[in-house]
Amino acid sequence: MKKHDQVEPGEPKLPLGLDFEEETLSAEQESLAPPGVLSGLAGFWDIRAGLRTQNDPFQKDASLGEIRLQLETQKNLNNLLVNLTCDFVYDPVFDHHSIYLEEGQGFVDLRETNILFSPVEFMDIKLGRMMNCDFLKTSGDTNWLPMVTMVSGKVRLVRILFPVGQSFRAFRYTVQVFGVS
Amino acid sequence: MVGSKLIKKSMAGTIVLASILFFARNLLAADLSVNAIVEKTNHVAYYQGHDGRARVSMTITDNQGRKRHRLFVILRRDKEGNGSKLEGVNQKDGEQKYYVYFLRPADVNKMVFMVWKHLDTDDDRWLYLPALDLVKRISATDKRTSFAGSDFFYEDVSGRNINADEHQLLKVTDRFYVLKNIPKDPETVEFSYFTMWIHKKTFLPIKTVFYDKQGKEQRIYEDLQVGMIQGFPTVIKARMKNVKTGSETLMKYDRVEYNLNFPADIFSERFLRRAPRKYLR
Numbered sequence: 001m002k003k004h005d006q007v008e009p010g011e012p013k014l015p016l017g018l019d020f021e022e023e024t025l026s027a028e029q030e031s032l033a034p035p036g037v038l039s040g041l042a043g044f045w046d047i048r049a050g051l052r053t054q055n056d057p058f059q060k061d062a063s064l065g066e067i068r069l070q071l072e073t074q075k076n077l078n079n080l081l082v083n084l085t086c087d088f089v090y091d092p093v094f095d096h097h098s099i100y101l102e103e104g105q106g107f108v109d110l111r112e113t114n115i116l117f118s119p120v121e122f123m124d125i126k127l128g129r130m131m132n133c134d135f136l137k138t139s140g141d142t143n144w145l146p147m148v149t150m151v152s153g154k155v156r157l158v159r160i161l162f163p164v165g166q167s168f169r170a171f172r173y174t175v176q177v178f179g180v181s
Numbered sequence: 182m183v184g185s186k187l188i189k190k191s192m193a194g195t196i197v198l199a200s201i202l203f204f205a206r207n208l209l210a211a212d213l214s215v216n217a218i219v220e221k222t223n224h225v226a227y228y229q230g231h232d233g234r235a236r237v238s239m240t241i242t243d244n245q246g247r248k249r250h251r252l253f254v255i256l257r258r259d260k261e262g263n264g265s266k267l268e269g270v271n272q273k274d275g276e277q278k279y280y281v282y283f284l285r286p287a288d289v290n291k292m293v294f295m296v297w298k299h300l301d302t303d304d305d306r307w308l309y310l311p312a313l314d315l316v317k318r319i320s321a322t323d324k325r326t327s328f329a330g331s332d333f334f335y336e337d338v339s340g341r342n343i344n345a346d347e348h349q350l351l352k353v354t355d356r357f358y359v360l361k362n363i364p365k366d367p368e369t370v371e372f373s374y375f376t377m378w379i380h381k382k383t384f385l386p387i388k389t390v391f392y393d394k395q396g397k398e399q400r401i402y403e404d405l406q407v408g409m410i411q412g413f414p415t416v417i418k419a420r421m422k423n424v425k426t427g428s429e430t431l432m433k434y435d436r437v438e439y440n441l442n443f444p445a446d447i448f449s450e451r452f453l454r455r456a457p458r459k460y461l462r
Contacts, residue, residue, distance in 0.1 A: 008354045012378050012388035016418070017407035044287040072290065076458060116455060124455055130314065 043071040066091045072112070083130075085112035215350045218358050219343050220274070221384040222377070227340040228274045229413040230439030232258040234460065237434055241331050244427030251329050252285035254436075254461045255338075258443050276300060278448035279339050282461050283329075288312075293453045294329075296339045304339065309453035316453055325370055331430040332400065332421040356381055372399055383407075383414040398424045405431075411439045 050064035072085040087109040099106030114128025239251035260276045281294040291311040298304050303321035310317065324336040346362040353359070358379040364370045373396065378388040389402040406418035415437055422429040447457040 007356075008352075011354060011357060012403060014356070014380070015387060015404040015407050015416075017409075018380060018383070018385075018387075018404075018414075042284075042287045042290045046288075070288075074458075081455070081458075124451070 041071065041073050043069065045069050060093055062093050065093045079117060081116040083112050083114050083116065086110050215348050218350065218360065218379060219348045222379050222386055223340065223343050224274055225384040225414065226386055227277070228259055230411070232441055232443050233439045234436065234441055235434045236436040237432055239329065239331055240431045242429050249330065250285060251283065251331070253281050253283045256280040256443060256460060258445065258448060280448055282456055291456065293456065295448060295453060298339050300342065306335070307450065307453060314454065316450060332423045332428055333430055333432070337421070351376065357387070385414055385416065400424065410437050413439055
């Protein structure tokens with residue numbers, strides 16, 4: 001700020017860095033990210049509890065007691081992106097804790113285990129276990145399926161999904177065109 | 182006598198005409214300079230370099246002092262426009278694309294907010310929710326609602342269309358231009374007008390105050406720290422206070438870089454599900 005500048009009533013203070021002449025403005029910046037960000041590992045811890053307000057002779061007093069730890073990691077290996085997301089869940093209200101990966105039941109819930117790669121520029125291929133996509137009614141569920149995404153010419157995005165059910169005889173496919181410009 | 186009366190009359194006429202011309206020219210000059218100030222401010226706030234990246238840390242403090250944090254990376258890419266609609270201004274700031282990739286909190290890690298900012302039509306906005314692998318289109322009418330639970334609105338992040346407001350130059354001080362901006366379509370916004378204190382040397386908007394329909398202060402934005410990065414004056418710390426709710430949001434920027442030459446296709450639905458990690462580091 002020049003010394004002869006008049007400051008009017010109500011005028012805001014100049015922010016740090018503008019108090020000086022332009023040449024001395026600092027480009028120094030503090031690092032904002034906590035350790036671990038972009039190192040590949042992320043996760044959260046979630047605890048929920050619920051109690052019944054009325055007595056039910058056929059039910060436990062607790063309606064919910066879920067403890068969930070979700071860990072996820074992404075690794076880039078020579079243009080091959082590996083995604084792994086796993087939930088560790090414990091709910092004392094449940095009586096069964098055996099693991100059924102296919103149904104997502106038990107104390108280990110494997111949400112994503114897949115690889116993503118682009119064999120050609122206009123195509124992504126994702127193979128493995130992943131979240132079902134939004135255009136399937138069962139959004140939010142996981143399943144083992146291959147998925148091909150293509151972008152070409154005037155068609156912005158075409159996704160071909162091959163959901164594989166319990167039996168390979170139930171094999172079916174879905175083609176989704178996301179928009180034509 | 183008659184001759185002198187005629188001379189007096191013609192002199193008076195000349196003075197009146199000269200005065201009208203003088204004031205008209207001043208009015209015109211003032212009007213042009215308002216447009217130029219608005220354009221330059223918009224350019225400095227949202228269009229420096231042809232693209233850019235910043236990592237942003239957000240701390241939201243509510244009226245009881247409770248804090249929440251957000252960490253995300255913003256990518257921006259500009260397309261040259263056809264020039265301004267404002268008279269007397271030759272700025273070619275055009276359409277823009279924004280890609281906002283969330284890193285923290287961990288339960289929204291990999292969430293993406295994408296905007297295609299248009300000048301003549303409503304912006305296109307998408308939200309990608311990784312926990313559901315769901316791409317959601319956000320209504321253009323939501324642009325004046327909270328961004329990521331903070332006191333900033335979606336429109337504060339991607340910029341308000343300068344053609345949406347009437348601009349008046351309230352005063353010029355030694356250090357600031359003070360503008361009053363009145364929405365042309367008041368039904369579409371929650372404020373009645375907002376004032377901006379614009380630094381004369383850098384054209385950075387240092388303080389912005391939004392006023393409600395009763396003329397009371399509603400939200401106050403202030404720059405707290407500025408740095409010079411690659412020759413561009415850049416805000417690296419800013420705060421938005423919501424006077425009505427008593428909460429405030431502090432935004433800090435690091436890893437700011439301009440002119441990285443992002444490819445156009447990373448601002449697409451395909452790259453919502455498959456984040457362009459190379460450019461987010």
